[in-house]
Every structure is written in structure tokens, then in C-alpha cells.
Amino acid sequence: MSRADxxxxxxxxxxxxxxxxxxxxxxxxxxxxxxxxxTHAYTGGDLREAYDLVAGG
Structure with missing residues (x-):
């Protein structure tokens, strides 16, 4: 694994x-x-939404 990951x-x-x-x-x-x-910004209280910004959920 590298920083790119x-x-x-x-x-x-x-x-x-x-x-x-x-x-x-x-x-x-x-x-x-x-x-x-x-590269992304999230404002709110549900960290799953912050993860979804990058995971494409």
C-alpha cells in the first residue's frame, strides 16, 4: 500500500x-x-456520508 491508496x-x-x-x-x-x-468537504453529523464522498456510495 502506498500513499496513493x-x-x-x-x-x-x-x-x-x-x-x-x-x-x-x-x-x-x-x-x-x-x-x-x-479535495472534498463534508458538513454534518453522519460520518458515513463523509466516507461516501470518496467511496462513491
């Missing part, structure tokens, strides 16, 4: 380093820093 999920500035090294990332109820870097 990974997806990062995060919500704040401390997650931006991780978002910078994987090809797909999801800001979950993210602040401005992380939402601006993410």
Missing part, C-alpha cells in the same frame, strides 16, 4: 500536513484551513 480525513489546521501528502482528503466539519486544502 490513502484518504485523509480531518477537521483543523493540524491535519493540513497530512492532506498535503495524500491524493484524496476530506474536510469533516472543517475549519477554513483544512477545507481549503481538501
Amino acid at each position: 490513502c484518504v485523509a480525513y480531518g477537521d483543523s489546521l493540524s491535519d493540513t500536513a497530512l492532506f498535503g501528502v495524500v491524493p484524496v482528503s476530506v474536510a469533516v466539519n472543517g475549519d477554513d484551513h483544512v477545507s481549503g486544502m481538501a
Whole structure:
């Protein structure tokens, strides 16, 4: 498995380093820093919906 196979999920500035090294990332109820870097953004309370953004569910 390589970084190309990974997806990062995060919500704040401390997650931006991780978002910078994987090809797909999801800001979950993210602040401005992380939402601006993410390839996807989710706002809500059901994390399954955040996973579905990348899984194609």
C-alpha cells in the first residue's frame, strides 16, 4: 500500500500536513484551513456520508 491508496480525513489546521501528502482528503466539519486544502468537504453529523464522498456510495 502506498500513499496513493490513502484518504485523509480531518477537521483543523493540524491535519493540513497530512492532506498535503495524500491524493484524496476530506474536510469533516472543517475549519477554513483544512477545507481549503481538501479535495472534498463534508458538513454534518453522519460520518458515513463523509466516507461516501470518496467511496462513491
